[in-house]
Amino acid sequence: MSITDIQITEKLTHGDDHHDDHQEQSFIFKYIFSTDHKTIAKQFLITGIFWAILGGGLSVLFRLQLGFPDMDMGFLQPFLGDWISNSGKLDPEFYLAMITMHGTIMVFFVLTAGLSGTFSNYLIPLQLGARDMASGFMNLLSYWFFFLSSIIMFISMFLSTGPASGGWTIYPPLSALPQAMSGSGMGMTLWLVSMVFFIASTLLGGINYITTVINLRTEGMTFRRMPLTIWAFFITAVLGLLSFPVLVACVLLLVFDRSFGTSFYLSEIFIGGEALPNLGGSPILFQHLFWFLGHPEVYIVILPALGITSEVISTNSRKPIFGYTAMIGSILAIAFLSFIVWAHHMFITGMNPFLGSIFMFLTLIIAIPSAVKAFNYITTLWKGNLVFTPAMLFSIGLVSFFISGGLTGLFLGNAAIDINLHDTYFVVAHFHLVMGSAAFFGLLAGVYHWFPKMFGRMMDEKLGYIHFWLTFVGVYLVFFPLHYIGIAGFPRRYYSFTNFDAFSSFVDLNSFVTVAAFITFGAQFIFLFNFFYNIFKGKKAPINPWNSNTLEWTTPRVPEHGNWPGEIPKVYRWPYDYSKPGAKDDFIPQTIPYHKTEESNTDFENEEGKKERFDN
Amino acid sequence: MNNTAIIFAKRNLKLKSVNAKKFALWLFIVSICMLFAGLTSAYIVKKSDGRWLEFEMPDMFLYSTLVLILSSITMHWTYSKAKDNSLKAVKIGITGTAIIALAFFYMQYLAWIELVAEDVFFVGNPSGSFVYVFSGLHLAHLIGGLVFLLVIFLDTINYKVHSKNMLTIEMCTTYWHFLGVLWIYLYLFLVMNN
Numbered sequence: 001m002s003i004t005d006i007q008i009t010e011k012l013t014h015g016d017d018h019h020d021d022h023q024e025q026s027f028i029f030k031y032i033f034s035t036d037h038k039t040i041a042k043q044f045l046i047t048g049i050f051w052a053i054l055g056g057g058l059s060v061l062f063r064l065q066l067g068f069p070d071m072d073m074g075f076l077q078p079f080l081g082d083w084i085s086n087s088g089k090l091d092p093e094f095y096l097a098m099i100t101m102h103g104t105i106m107v108f109f110v111l112t113a114g115l116s117g118t119f120s121n122y123l124i125p126l127q128l129g130a131r132d133m134a135s136g137f138m139n140l141l142s143y144w145f146f147f148l149s150s151i152i153m154f155i156s157m158f159l160s161t162g163p164a165s166g167g168w169t170i171y172p173p174l175s176a177l178p179q180a181m182s183g184s185g186m187g188m189t190l191w192l193v194s195m196v197f198f199i200a201s202t203l204l205g206g207i208n209y210i211t212t213v214i215n216l217r218t219e220g221m222t223f224r225r226m227p228l229t230i231w232a233f234f235i236t237a238v239l240g241l242l243s244f245p246v247l248v249a250c251v252l253l254l255v256f257d258r259s260f261g262t263s264f265y266l267s268e269i270f271i272g273g274e275a276l277p278n279l280g281g282s283p284i285l286f287q288h289l290f291w292f293l294g295h296p297e298v299y300i301v302i303l304p305a306l307g308i309t310s311e312v313i314s315t316n317s318r319k320p321i322f323g324y325t326a327m328i329g330s331i332l333a334i335a336f337l338s339f340i341v342w343a344h345h346m347f348i349t350g351m352n353p354f355l356g357s358i359f360m361f362l363t364l365i366i367a368i369p370s371a372v373k374a375f376n377y378i379t380t381l382w383k384g385n386l387v388f389t390p391a392m393l394f395s396i397g398l399v400s401f402f403i404s405g406g407l408t409g410l411f412l413g414n415a416a417i418d419i420n421l422h423d424t425y426f427v428v429a430h431f432h433l434v435m436g437s438a439a440f441f442g443l444l445a446g447v448y449h450w451f452p453k454m455f456g457r458m459m460d461e462k463l464g465y466i467h468f469w470l471t472f473v474g475v476y477l478v479f480f481p482l483h484y485i486g487i488a489g490f491p492r493r494y495y496s497f498t499n500f501d502a503f504s505s506f507v508d509l510n511s512f513v514t515v516a517a518f519i520t521f522g523a524q525f526i527f528l529f530n531f532f533y534n535i536f537k538g539k540k541a542p543i544n545p546w547n548s549n550t551l552e553w554t555t556p557r558v559p560e561h562g563n564w565p566g567e568i569p570k571v572y573r574w575p576y577d578y579s580k581p582g583a584k585d586d587f588i589p590q591t592i593p594y595h596k597t598e599e600s601n602t603d604f605e606n607e608e609g610k611k612e613r614f615d616n
Numbered sequence: 617m618n619n620t621a622i623i624f625a626k627r628n629l630k631l632k633s634v635n636a637k638k639f640a641l642w643l644f645i646v647s648i649c650m651l652f653a654g655l656t657s658a659y660i661v662k663k664s665d666g667r668w669l670e671f672e673m674p675d676m677f678l679y680s681t682l683v684l685i686l687s688s689i690t691m692h693w694t695y696s697k698a699k700d701n702s703l704k705a706v707k708i709g710i711t712g713t714a715i716i717a718l719a720f721f722y723m724q725y726l727a728w729i730e731l732v733a734e735d736v737f738f739v740g741n742p743s744g745s746f747v748y749v750f751s752g753l754h755l756a757h758l759i760g761g762l763v764f765l766l767v768i769f770l771d772t773i774n775y776k777v778h779s780k781n782m783l784t785i786e787m788c789t790t791y792w793h794f795l796g797v798l799w800i801y802l803y804l805f806l807v808m809n810n
Contacts, residue, residue, distance in 0.1 A: 134636040207643040215636040245647045246654035253658070256749070261739045264658075267667070280667045280741040289658055 033144075035136030036561045040143050041122035042454060045447070047150060048114020049528070052440075055105035058098045060521045065090045067514025069498050083162075092495045096165040097183050099493055101157060103168030104191070108198055109153070111301040111439045113146050116240075119304055119446050120209045120233040122454065126552035127227050127575075129218025129568050132561070134211040142204040149197035156190035164191035167493060169290060172265040172283050176257045179271055192255055199244045199251075206244075209237040218551070220571035225590065227550050227575045228321060231328050232307020235335045236300050242339070243296035250289035257281070284349050291342035298435050299338045303331060305442020306373060306402075309395040311575075312449050313377055315548045316392035317384025318586050320576035323376045330369035330376075337366050347418045356415040363413035367406070374403050385579065385586070389546065390464025391449035397472045398441040404476075405434025408483065423493075426486025429479045437475045444471075447531070452545045456558040457538030463530040467523055474520030481509050549575045549589045572612065573605075641787050645794050648757060652798065655753070656805055659746050663809065669741035673810050674730035677751075680723035681803050687716040688796040695789045701779050703772055710769045713792070717762060724751050750802045754795070761795050764788045 034040060064071065072088035083094040121139065125132055133139045156163040165183025166175040170191065178185040213234045217226070226234075253264040257278075265286045266278035314321040321327060343351060343359040377399045386392070408430040411417050421427060444467075451459050485506055490497065497503040497510075544553040554569050569591045577588040582600035594601055594609035601609060662668070694709025728748065731737075736744035768788050771777045777785050 134640065138640075203644075203647055207640050207647075210643055211636050211640045215634065215639060241643060241647050242650050245649075245651035249651050249654035249658065252753075253655075253749070256745070262742070262745045263740070264662070264742050264745060280669070280743075282662060282665050285658055285662050285665070288661055289654060292654065 033140060035132070035140050037121045037125050037133045037136070037139060038454070038559065038561075038563075040139050041118050043143050044113060044117030044121060044146070045454075047147065048110050048118060048443075049531075051105050051109040051114065051150070053524075053528075055102050055110055056521050056524065058102045058105070060517055061090075062095055062098045062102070063514040063517045065095060065495070066497075067511040067517075069496050082160075093165060093182055094162055095495045096167075096181070096493065097157075097162040097187070100165050100167055100170075100183070101153075101163055104153070104164070106436065107168060107297065107301065108195070109150060111436070111443070112202065112240075112297070113198070115304050115439060115443045115446075116233065116236055116300065117143070117146065117205060118443075119229070119308060119450075120205070120237065122450065123229055123552065124209055124212050124233055125216070126453070126555065126559075126563060127230055127550050128213065128216060128221055129551050129564075129571065130212060130216035131563055131568070133208050134216060135208055138204050138208050142201045142208065145197045145201035145204065149194045149201060152190050152194040152197065156187050156194065159186050159190070161185050161187060163187040169294065170254070171290075172254060172257065172286050173269055176254060176265055177269070177271070177276075178258070188258070192251055192258075195247075195251060199248055202240050202244050206237040206240040209233060210241065213237075218568050218571055225571055225574045228310035228324070228327050228331075229304075229307040231331055232303045232310070235331050236303045236307075239296045239300050239303070239335055239338065243293040243300070246289060247293035250286060250293065253289070254286065284346070287346050287349060288342070291345045292339070294345065295342040296335075296338040298431070299334055301439045302402075302435050302442075303334070305398060305439040305445075306331075308442045308446040308449070309377065309398050311550070312391045312395040312445050313380050313399075314576050314578065315449075315546050316387040316389055316395075317380050318387065318578045319380055319384040320578055321376065322379040322382075323372070324574070324576065326372050327376055330372040333369040334366060337362060337369070341366065344413055344415075344418070347415045348422050353415070360413060360415045364410065366413075367410060370402070370406055374399060374406070387546075389448065390459070390461060390468055391445045391546075393465070393468040393472075394441045394445035394448060397468065398438045398445065400472075401433045401438040401441060401475070405430055405432070405438065409434060421486060423491055424486040425482040425490045425492055428492050429482035429486055432479050432482075433475075437479070441471075444527070449546065450552075451531075451534070452541030453552055453555070453559075455535045455538070456541055457534050458541050458545065459530050459534045459538060463526055467526045467530065470523035470526070471520055474516055474523060477516035478513055478520055481513050485509060547585070547587045549577060549587050551590060554589065554591055572608075635783065637783065638787055638790075641790060645791070648794075648798070652750075652753075652802065655746070655750065656802075659805075659809065662742050662746075667741070669736070669743040670810065671731075671734055671736050671744065673747075673807055674727040674734075676723055676727035676730055677803055677806070680720050680727060681800060683716060683720050683723060684796050684799055687713050687720065688793055690716060691789055691792045695782075695785055698772075698777050698782060698785050699779050703775070703778070706772050706777060706785075707769065710765055710772065714762060714765050717758060717765075721755060721758070724755060727751070747806060750806065754799050754802060757798070758795055761788075761792055764791060 031039060034043075061076075064073065073084050073090055074088035076090075077084045080090075080094070083091045085091060121133070124130070153163075161182040163183060164170065164175070164187045165181055166188070170188070174180050175184055175188050178188075213226075213230060253262075256262040257265050261277070263278035263281040265283050266276065266281040269276045269278060310321055310327060341359060341363045343355065344363045347356055347359075381396070408426065412421060412427060412430055448459060448464055451457070488503065488506060490503060490506070497506075541557060543557060546553075551569060551571070555563050556565060571590045572593040573588065573590055575590050577583070579586045580588060580597075580600045583597060584599070588597060588600070593612045594605045595612050596609075598606065598609065690709055690713045694706055694713060697705035697709055728751070731744065731747065736747070738745055738748040765788065768777055768785050771784055
């Protein structure tokens with residue numbers, strides 16, 4: 001027996017140990033404090049869905065204020081209490097709290113934890129051929145830190161002074177001085193505490209993902225044979241590992257400023273005519289530290305979605321992904337560039353224009369790898385035997401948003417144009433399309449695609465189609481008009497525009513956006529029904545419903561802890577052998593050796609096949 | 617390539633792969649590096665901004681640095697003793713390292729007192745606050761190192777540390793040396809910027 005065999009047997013017995021435990025495991029250890037990556041992934045998903053409803057609900061509420069500023073919102077008093085005044089008006093401070101919470105929830109809790117947490121956890125071991133994550137315990141901790149952070153953030157929303165209200169970017173001095181606004185008191189403190197646990201969760205998860213990808217690939221799973229999903233999750237985890245500690249540094253100094261009276265971010269501030277003692281700090285410093293995380297963070301959000309899309313589009317086009325190496329290269333290029341462009345969020349902080357032009361140049365370079373990705377998606381679709389599953393539609397929707405939102409990035413990346421457009425609805429439209437909606441569509445595509453593996457049942461396709469079209473059209477109807485509003489000069493985060501005559505011609509457009517937002521938000525309930533109903537009542541799924549090549553479809557319908565009942569499968573080829581000329585079927589799973597597919601092999605692959613025979 | 621050669625090549629490939637736990641530790645170290653890289657860059661950015669208080673670094677920081685280097689040496693001695701299976705020496709080594717580390721804690725505290733005597737406070741100009749943050753955060757990570765020492769001490773008592781089971785003590789040694797290097801970096805950074 002070779003060493004590799006011994007290692008496999010070791011792992012097997014290890015897996016079997018778990019298996020034996022499994023029978024006696026109580027409900028608590030099987031479903032709540034589980035160390036099984038599949039259960040943890042589902043926990044992340046369900047928590048993410050909860051947050052998505054809440055975050056989306058908040059956006060609908062503040063759209064109501066923006067679209068219909070004269071509306072009597074008295075009917076919301078039973079839910080919002082004192083936040084609605086007796087004359088039926090939304091409290092302006094609570095408006096700020098809502099946009100802050102919407103941003104925080106969507107960026108961190110839904111699109112970071114909900115997306116990476118779910119699919120990295122679920123797919124990394126399954127697609128690499130591992131029994132579980134490198135450390136199940138760290139994975140367990142990762143979820144429960146996230147849960148704790150969720151609880152703290154949730155509680156902060158019920159404070160009488162309101163949750164954090166200074167925007168999700170929590171710029172000081174607004175966030176640093178409790179006397180600045182009511183949300184900067186206890187609400188801000190809880191926000192910071194919650195984020196500390198959130199970062200701990202992300203780092204624990206990220207260390208685990210990277211270690212698993214490096215160490216636990218099955219035999220034959222070389223880096224060049226990894227599905228693009230895994231590449232994306234892997235690089236995402238690296239980005240998180242490098243950028244979240246900087247957010248720790250940033251937040252730590254803010255905590256010192258808030259609670260101990262240091263002056264890292266504060267200087268020469270007068271409140272009510274009286275000078276604060278703080279001298280020598282600089283709020284710009286905060287922005288540098290924050291955006292050093294903040295910019296990679298947007299790629300932490302979008303890269304997993306792009307990885308999922310690569311997989312779904314290739315599978316459902318029945319074609320190999322176009323430019324596999326270029327896809328990996330562009331992920332790496334985007335990841336590298338993401339660390340050296342942060343100052344494009346700060347063009348108007350009075351930075352040296354020469355420095356601004358360097359950051360502008362670096363920012364615009366990102367267009368190249370992004371365009372490579374968009375091009376490769378389209379060329380993969382080109383002349384494919386397209387199968388329009390809901391997952392496929394959402395993936396194509398993602399490509400559409402990525403392109404239309406990405407184009408406005410070229411404008412905003414230009415320092416000269418950004419000075420005009422900074423902090424307007426143009427920015428809101430840009431990032432909601434390219435990052436928000438695109439990543440959200442990636443999340444939905446992933447759920448539709450891997451639902452059969454997660455729960456062993458199928459989701460309803462028709463409801464999926466209705467959900468897709470309402471959401472896809474809805475998202476464009478919501479965010480496209482915001483470009484016009486932004487170019488007209490509407491600043492974001494303002495409570496009301498009725499005092500400015502210049503904006504009165506946009507009242508109808510704003511109402512239209514609000515109506516569209518309601519329809520889009522309403523359509524998500526179709527998904528929720530489809531999701532929760534079919535977990536229990538759905539049609540039982542076949543082993544490989546999408547005729548896919550990757551390893552997760554070689555597991556049983558509902559994989560137990562340990563994933564494969566017998567030996568871990570070996571991998572002999574890359575994951576994108578779809579419609580290979582000469583092959584019997586239009587897909588060849590990664591587990592089929594070359595010497596069994598002589599009819600479709602190239603000369604090189606025939607050579608590989610001969611070597612495989614030697615090995616066996 | 618013949619059959620055996622291929623199998624041989626594969627074996628080598630397998631043997632070379634790093635232990636998952638050790639690898640995770642290195643990733644943790646990378647994240648700590650990023651934390652301090654963020655803080656020290658903040659220091660540079662803030663300093664270039666002006667309104668910066670210049671002061672003398674306490675001599676005590678130099679002595680404490682030497683003491684921390686000494687603890688790294690004892691830690692390495694402990695590690696080599698574990699390789700030789702002399703468990704008694706390992707216990708002495710761990711205890712010694714921990715005591716030296718506690719001395720380092722005390723010396724950092726003395727250095728803070730020196731700073732206060734210079735009228736450099738935690739609350740005040742950021743140039744002073746940064747010194748407290750750097751040294752304080754480093755100590756916080758050193759507490760983690762002390763816990764790690766306690767763990768391998770208990771492991772040694774239970775005969776879980778020996779030449780065939782070097783993983784935990786190796787990881788502890790790596791982390792300890794890292795903390796030493798980290799402090800030397802912070803110290804040199806502060807000295808060169810003052």
